[in-house]
Amino acid sequence: MAALVFFLVSQRAETIDVSYAQSPTSSESREGNKDAGLSDASVPPVDELVARLQAERVVRLPGAVAHWDEARVDQLIGGRDARILVAPPGLDEAERKRISEAKSQVDGDEREVVTIVGTTVSGGILEVSPSTLDERRAEFAVGDVTGLISYLLAHLWKQPVADSAPDFRWREPTAAELAPVEAALRADGRYTADGATLTGVPGEAARQAFDGAEPLVAAFPRQPFGEPVPDYGPALTARFPARPIVVLYGLWVSYHGPNADAFADVAAASTYAQFGSHLSSRAYPQDAVLGVYLDRVIDIRYAGLFDRPLPYQPPDPLRVTLPVLPWVFAGCVAVFVALSARAVRKPRGLARGTGAGARLGALTALAIEVSGLTDGESDVALTVALAKLDSAREAIEEGRKPDVFLAEAHSQLDEVARLLGRTDYRPDVYVGRQLV
Template identity: 55%
Template sequence: MTGRLGQGRRELLRWAFLGIAVVVLVVFLLAQRQSIDVSYGRSPSSSTGVEEGSAGELSDASVPSVAEMTALVAADPVVRLPGSTARWDERRVREATGTEPVRILVAPPGLDEDERDRVRDVKNATVRVIGTEVSGGIYQATADDLPTWRAQFATGDVTDLLVALIAGLRDEPTPPDRDELRWREPTGSELAAVAADLRATGLHIGAGATLTELPGDSARNAFPDGARYVALPPQRYGEPVPRYGPALTRLFPGTPIVVMYGLWIEHHGPAADFAELAGASFYGQFGGRLSRYDYPQGNVLAAYLNRVTDLRYSGLFDRPLPYRPIDPLRVALPALPWLFAGCVAAFLVLSIRSLRRPDGGPGGWRGSRRRGEPGRLAGLTALAVEVSLLTDARSDPALARGIVKLQAARAALDEDLPDAHVRALLAEAAEELDEVARTVGIASYRPDLYLRGRLS
């Protein structure tokens, strides 16, 4: 009974190891993915492409018919439609145009595709400005540096874009850009009002700004330790702009400061070491959309903060990453092949022991007994099967008695009965089969000869 219980436990343990090995193999294979990940960490930012009209970028502004706009442009070299925001240095543009007439049609931002197509269909307009997007003929002028983007999105200044487009239309060299934006230090009262809000809530929203609240997830991912935000409306073209960033950095040392002037965003402080890269990559990608649409400041700020998060996760700068919970599968994955190999090895070892039955369990053998009796039993059983085809009424009784003895020997082996008992049963079975062989008259079926032939 003890042998049977021990063998049962071993069988259970053996198949348990095999089951674990199969589960580990399946988990390991499912965890393998053919993918390319070039980031230092997996950024949680959610910046994605959007369809037109799905992010609040379309305004209520509209434009007249093509015929009406054609008539307006024919009557006046510069036509500003209601809601237009683009401004420029008229002296520089006059110098660029020279004596050759240039007619400019200026439309508001936030037009849908059909309205923009109507503006482009005005054939007598040399230059078309939609929002701050400048185009004419087959050309479109696009900003490619931070000063030009800053002037364009903070004050609506398109001077450099107009000058570059006119030069392109005339096949002339493009003149160098100029930084038209002028800065000034904020006054004491201006700085005090902003600082009071930042101390109270961390956010100052100036009169005329469209930001209503911070984009929570984007702000937390971009600056896990917190930042202070200032949102201001687009600044008046041609007037000096209060430079809040450096002044607030002195008031709040060690805290990132994010300032919005219209759709222009910049940040200062300890996290500003990649501000230039963040601005260049953000406006380089989204500048075209921002120039022709009328996005709310909240949407633009969320997209910008997502870009900051992407840069922090890129590994380009030595900055700590936000906390990420430990993924147990990712941590355990390197150990799974070893666990699989160990379970397979344990299964094989237990399988070999089960075959040998070294502990004397059911059907097993100890020492020389278990190495000989099972083989002799198998040989005599095979002999009984073969000779049964030749027996007749005279030899059938001896064959039947031999088979009974072989069945008794099998039962004795399974029940782990004493060695002498098993050998006695096999000897009696051999005697009965020897009588069968002599009766049928075939000497090769005598047990000694038959078993010797099998072994040879």
């Protein structure tokens, strides 16, 4: 009952004055116009592409960024006829059309052509997208599309899907690698490695994203495929423990620093779930990707998920109810045992241990109850029993022992029960039941 009362009381309507401001970022798509993210890459004419696809198993065009584990993919292909066309990101509509026409001329019932534009993998009428953050990180930080190719071919050939987990490995940066990064961050809060495309950090968005704190930003180009990637985030966090730190590897953005466990994965999953397929086929600079990421962090913070008071939540009655249940159960068992102990007491022993007056009353009640059922021989036995009971009553009134009369009345009533064929009217049974 106490647990029930606590549960009901905790359900009372409670209110709290909590409001969240409107995020200052634009609610419109950040993808930009249709010409954004185009590169100066060129695609050969259709005839040249067809000739190369017929002659070569893998055709890699200049500027292509995708890589894969050739041993794993070759093992999956086996003796089948498959071609892979790898194109750079940022192609315009005319270049995409040339690739599509070349593919349609080479592709057939006995040959499968896989096209990779940037890191977007497609074949037949299908296009494959990563489903985990690890796969997205391998795609944008290294250009690894091994799992995407394997999944696509297995699906096209109706085979069991092999393990598609990317072979992405971290390593600690060396002192020589870390020193220039740390020095640049201490100097002006930004480091851009050779080959990186970051030219500036949107200061206002960065401060809004991290509650007024200016983040440290380190940008690196897409990392070499097949080699462990230096993990600058933890190393820089150890040197700048109170500062937000953003590290870019190619088009992959990772956050380290205060509250990283709370929202880093949420921000990354949200950003790349919405823009991943667009980023994989376009040639965006790191500035654009960082801006999109910072806007998403601002949206998440203004949504009230982190660093803000949450609306009232009633206490969970389950935390009180569960500890009480064993004690409630033990109390029920104790009551059950107590009631059962009273029920197993012997009627006969109780009847024999009672006084003469109580025995006389019980036998008299039995005689009255069977009087309407007797006839013939049972009438005679009942008459004798009534006489003995009258004698026992007189003996008790005069202070004499009535045991002899009660014993004879008991015997006669037992005979009545035998003649009637009713064992429930035997004195031992009936008298015991009356005296319990």
